Structures are given as structure tokens and as C-alpha cells.
Amino acid sequence: MKKNTKISSAVIKRLPRYRRYLYELKKKGIEKISSKEFSSLIGYTASQIRQDLNNFGGFGQQGYGYSVEGLYNEISAILGLDKDYKMVIVGAGNLGSAIAKYTHTYKGEFKLCAAFDVKKALIGQELDGFPIMDYENIVEYVEENDISIGIICVNKESAQEVADKLTFAGVNGIWNFAPVDIEVPSWVAIENVHLSDSLHSLAYHMNDIEKLENEKSKKAKAGK
Amino acid sequence: MKKNTKISSAVIKRLPRYRRYLYELKKKGIEKISSKEFSSLIGYTASQIRQDLNNFGGFGQQGYGYSVEGLYNEISAILGLDKDYKMVIVGAGNLGSAIAKYTHTYKGEFKLCAAFDVKKALIGQELDGFPIMDYENIVEYVEENDISIGIICVNKESAQEVADKLTFAGVNGIWNFAPVDIEVPSWVAIENVHLSDSLHSLAYHMNDIEKLENEKSKKAKAGK
Numbered sequence: 075m076k077k078n079t080k081i082s083s084a085v086i087k088r089l090p091r092y093r094r095y096l097y098e099l100k101k102k103g104i105e106k107i108s109s110k111e112f113s114s115l116i117g118y119t120a121s122q123i124r125q126d127l128n129n130f131g132g133f134g135q136q137g138y139g140y141s142v143e144g145l146y147n148e149i150s151a152i153l154g155l156d157k158d159y160k161m162v163i164v165g166a167g168n169l170g171s172a173i174a175k176y177t178h179t180y181k182g183e184f185k186l187c188a189a190f191d192v193k194k195a196l197i198g199q200e201l202d203g204f205p206i207m208d209y210e211n212i213v214e215y216v217e218e219n220d221i222s223i224g225i226i227c228v229n230k231e232s233a234q235e236v237a238d239k240l241t242f243a244g245v246n247g248i249w250n251f252a253p254v255d256i257e258v259p260s261w262v263a264i265e266n267v268h269l270s271d272s273l274h275s276l277a278y279h280m281n282d283i284e285k286l287e288n289e290k291s292k293k294a295k296a297g298k
Numbered sequence: 299m300k301k302n303t304k305i306s307s308a309v310i311k312r313l314p315r316y317r318r319y320l321y322e323l324k325k326k327g328i329e330k331i332s333s334k335e336f337s338s339l340i341g342y343t344a345s346q347i348r349q350d351l352n353n354f355g356g357f358g359q360q361g362y363g364y365s366v367e368g369l370y371n372e373i374s375a376i377l378g379l380d381k382d383y384k385m386v387i388v389g390a391g392n393l394g395s396a397i398a399k400y401t402h403t404y405k406g407e408f409k410l411c412a413a414f415d416v417k418k419a420l421i422g423q424e425l426d427g428f429p430i431m432d433y434e435n436i437v438e439y440v441e442e443n444d445i446s447i448g449i450i451c452v453n454k455e456s457a458q459e460v461a462d463k464l465t466f467a468g469v470n471g472i473w474n475f476a477p478v479d480i481e482v483p484s485w486v487a488i489e490n491v492h493l494s495d496s497l498h499s500l501a502y503h504m505n506d507i508e509k510l511e512n513e514k515s516k517k518a519k520a521g522k
Contacts (some may be wrong), residue, residue, distance in 0.1 A: 090495035094477070110390060117479070153498045153504035168426070172396035176493060182499060202392070247504040248381055249497060253318070255341070256299070261511060263503035265496050271314035272489050273408060273473060274377045276447070278310055279487035280471040281378035287485060 081129050081152075088126060089149055091116065096146040108139035130195060155183050159247075162238050165190040165227030166199075166206045169251055173225055174202040189221055216243035223247045230254035237264075305353050305376075312350060313373055315340065320370040332363035379407050383471075384444060388450030388460050390415040390423075390430045393475055397449055398426040411443055440467035447471045454478035461488075 095116050101154035109127075113120040127140070130148055145243045150156055161177065165171045166189045177186045189201040197208045207215065215221070226233050226248060233252035234240060240248060247263040250256050258264050319340050323331060326378045333351075337344040351364070354372055374380055385401065387394045390413045412424040414433045423430045431439065439445070448464035450457050450472060457476035464472060471487045472478050482488050 086499060087495075089502070090492070090498035091479075094492075094495070119376070126393040129368070142433075152502070154501040155498065157505075159501065162316065168396040168399040172392040173493075183501070219443075222504070242509075246507070247500050249500055255315075261507055263500055263507055265500035265503070267491070267496055268314070268318075269397075269491065272320070272491055273313075274314035274317070274379065275310060275491035276471050276473055276487055277378040277383065277407070278313070278376070279489070280383075281381075283470065283487055284483055 085126050085129055087242045088118070089153055092123075092126070093146060093149045093153065093155075096149065098141055099142045100146055104142055106141055112140065113203045127182050159184050159222050160224055161223040161249075162212070162216065162221050163189040163201070163204075164209065164212070164240070165189075165226055165229075166190075166196050166201045167227065168191075170225075170227035171201055173227060173251065174204060178202065184223070187221060188215060190215075212239060213243040216240065216245060221245055223249060226250045226252050226256070228252055239254065307360060309350050309353055312342070313377055315334050316347075316350070317370060317373045317379075319375065320366055323366045324370055328366055330363045330365055336364065355511065374445040376436045381407065382406050383446050385410050385449055385473075386436070386440065387413040387425070387428075387451055388415075388433065388436070388464070389413075390417075390425045391451065391455075392421050394449075394451035395425055397451055397475065398428060402426065408447070411445060416437075434464060437467040440469060445469060447473060450474045450476050450480070452476055464486065 095112070107115075109120040109123045112123055116123070118126075127145070130152060147156075161184060163174055163186065170189060170191075172185055174189060177184055179268055186204055189204050190208045190212045191197060191206055192209045196206050199206050216224070221243075222245055224236075224243075224245045224247070226236050226240075228236055229250045233250065233254050237248055237250070237256045237258055241258055241262050245262065247259060247265070248256065250264060250266045251269070253268060253270055255266065256264060309435075319336070331339075333347045336347055338346070342350075352367070354376060371380075377400040385408060387398055387410065394415075395411060398413060399409055401408055410428055413428050413430045414436050415421060416433045417428055420430050421432050440448070446469055448461075448467075448469045448471070450460050450464075451475070452460055454476045457474065457478050458480055461472055461474070461480045461482055465482055465486050469486065471489070472480065472482060474488060474490045476493055477492060479490065480488060
């Protein structure tokens with residue numbers, strides 16, 4: 075079924091969302107769904123959905139729709155969620171603790187193994203049930219335990235150094251929560267969660283809406 | 299200086315990043331920067347940068363470059379960061395606690411005022427120095443204290459109901475951390491932080507890189 079063409083990054087960004095909705099449908103016992111029904115649920119146009127899913131071969135059938143489970147499994151495989159990933163967190167503060175807790179909601183693919191910190195007071199403690207270990211030993215731990223993802227929850231000053239160490243130790247992916255852009259070699263994938271950027275976008279949209287509302291009310295008054 | 303044309307959402311998404319880099323330059327005492335220098339720093343092409351910044355009028359001067367402080371202030375104003383925003387957090391668990399701590403790094407614009415929860419054991423406690431209050435009183439609090447942003451840190455089952463209540467109480471913006479898409483009226487801005495989507499993208503890119511590396515090594519072997 076799969077085509078081997080390169081999939082655009084915009085499509086890749088939408089895939090987790092498709093999967094999320096398919097998972098909910100699956101949980102409700104729904105076996106098939108038309109692109110039109112899917113459209114009204116997920117908020118993309120039916121033609122956008124058909125176009126996106128055509129990247130993975132001829133999934134939908136005219137007049138039949140998509141198989142919920144089939145499509146869910148296919149998208150999971152494309153996203154690489156048919157494998158397991160072992161992870162470590164660096165930085166055992168509040169954010170590290172929240173992310174540790176968050177990763178607990180995963181039953182399968184993403185498995186947190188340990189947390190690391192430089193603070194002597196934290197080493198030996200637990201982070202949401204995981205041992206907090208000495209950052210000095212991280213390279214050895216990553217190598218010995220076949221860790222593939224490093225989660226960075228340290229401040230922006232330390233983030234690049236932590237990324238370098240994780241890369242040196244052999245992770246293939248970095249999930250970065252520090253508010254800074256990190257450089258990694260081409261063989262390492264990186265995903266940044268810049269919370270401040272998200273908050274700034276929110277402020278922009280709030281002001282944009284306010285401007286529109288003001289214009290509307292001016293027009294309404296002028297029309298009187 | 300400002301043009302009144304509608305700015306595309308792709309440009310808006312890049313603005314916080316421009317602002318972040320300009321802030322670092324400002325801190326280093328750098329007064330002006332050419333689009334070429336800015337390009338090598340931020341990783342967009344010089345023509346992309348010129349095109350983006352042209353949306354806000356003629357900022358750069360041929361042969362002079364951009365004024366770091368001027369551009370920083372202009373982008374801040376466009377993003378609405380020349381005003382103050384009062385915020386409440388709903389959900390005083392680990393994630394709520396991490397987000398509360400995170401918002402502390404802001405000196406000005408974004409001011410957290412209180413946290414709310416339904417759990418009797420949490421009410422009356424503190425969340426990173428903020429009072430945790432009874433969720434039953436949230437509407438009154440938001441109205442009386444002129445709160446404009448509600449941060450949702452509850453589970454996905456409760457998220458829509460919390461959003462409805464925040465909207466009813468009169469917030470203009472919702473920053474949603476629950477792993478679910480929330481519906482709000484047109485006059486409320488919403489920004490979702492879907493952590494799982496970000497983790498799934500990371501997995502995709504890790505697998506994509508692995509595939510490329512495998513192909514490369516196959517080709518190298520075949521070439522021998």
C-alpha cells in the first residue's frame with residue numbers, strides 16, 4: 075500500500091492529529107468513516123484529507139470510506155509508532171517532573187527509563203517513580219541501556235551542552251523543552267517545544283480578534 | 299511604519315522566533331544587523347527574512363541592515379507584547395505546576411494570578427507561590443480580576459467544560475495543554491500545545507533519518 079515518495083513536512087505535522095482522531099473513533103467501536111464525516115470531525119476539508127491520505131496509497135474506497143483501524147495502523151507505522159523508544163530526561167525540576175508524568179500516559183512506544191541532574195540534592199531521589207541519576211554518568215547509561223531519545227528540560231544556558239553529550243552518547247532523537255534552538259548533527263532528529271513562542275502566538279491572535287471586533291463595532295456605529 | 303494588510307499565519311508563527319533572536323542580540327549590545335548576518339544566525343534565508351519583515355513596512359535600509367532594538371520593539375507590538383495579560387491556571391497537578399513555574403520567567407507581559415482545582419486536598423495549598431482556589435469560584439474570580447488568559451492543565455475529559463467556563467467568565471485567550479482539540483467561540487483565541495503530536499513527529503523524523511542512512515550504506519556497499 076505504501077508509496078515511497080517523500081512526504082511533505084506539512085502532511086507529517088497533520089499525521090499525529092489524524093491518528094489522535096482515529097484512535098478516538100476506534101475506541102468508540104467505529105469501523106469505517108467517509109472523508110466527509112472525518113472532515114466535519116477533524117476540521118480539515120474532505121479534499122485535504124483525501125489528498126493527505128493519498129500519500130500513503132489508495133486507502134479510501136469510493137462510496138466505502140476509510141477503514142478506521144486500517145488507517146490508524148498505517149499512520150502509526152508511518153510515524154514509527156510500531157516500535158519502542160527508550161528515553162531519558164535531563165533536568166529533574168518542575169518541567170522534567172511534568173514531562174515524566176506526561177510520558178506515563180503512554181502504555182507502549184515511549185518508555186522513560188531514568189532522569190539525570192547535576193544537583194547533588196536531587197541525585198538518588200525519585201522523579202515520578204524514576205531514579206534521578208548523576209548527570210556525570212549519562213553517557214555510560216545511554217550506551218548501556220540503548221536509549222534512543224533524550225528529553226532536555228534544563229535551562230537555555232545548558233541545553234546545547236546537554237544535546238552534545240546526548241548525541242555523543244548515541245541517541246537518535248532529542249525532544250527539547252529549553253527555550254533555545256539547538257544544533258545537532260544530521261543523523262539526529264530534533265523536536266523543539268518552544269512554549270514562549272506558543273504564548274506569543276496566542277497574544278497575537280487575541281489582539282487580532284480584538285482589532286476585528288473594534289472594526290466591526292465602528293462599522294456598526296457608522297451604519298446607524 | 300505598519301502596513302494594514304493581513305499577515306499570513308506562517309509569518310505569524312515565525313515572529314516569536316525573530317523576536318527571540320533579536321532579544322539575544324539586544325542583550326549582547328548589538329545595534330544593527332544585516333539580513334545576511336541575521337540569516338546565518340536564525341537559519342532562514344535572507345530573502346525569506348526580508349520578505350517576512352516587509353509585511354511591517356520598510357524596516358531594513360539597503361546597505362545598513364535592521365535596527366535590532368527598533369525591529370524588536372515593532373515585532374513585540376505586533377505580537378501584542380506591549381500590553382499586560384493576567385492569567386489563571388486550571389489544574390494544579392504536575393503540568394500546572396511546571397507551567398506556573400515557567401510563567402515566572404516572564405518579567406512583564408504575562409502575569410499568573412491564581413490556580414484552580416476541584417480536588418479538596420489541593421484547595422488552599424500553593425502552586426509555586428500562587429494560591430490554589432476552588433474551581434467553583436472561577437467565574438467570579440476571572441470577572442473581578444480582569445483575567446484575559448486561561449491555561450488548561452486538566453485531563454482531556456474535562457478540558458472542553460473548563461474552556462466553556464473560562465469563555466463564559468470572559469477570557470479572550472485559552473492556552474490549552476490537554477491532549478484534545480477544544481472548541482471556542484470566534485471571539486476567543488486558542489493555542490494548543492499538543493505534546494504527543496510533537497513526540498510523534500520526533501519519532502517520524504528519527505525513522506526517516508534511519509531509512510536514509512540505510513539507503514546510503516546500501517548504496518555504498520553496492521558501489522564497492
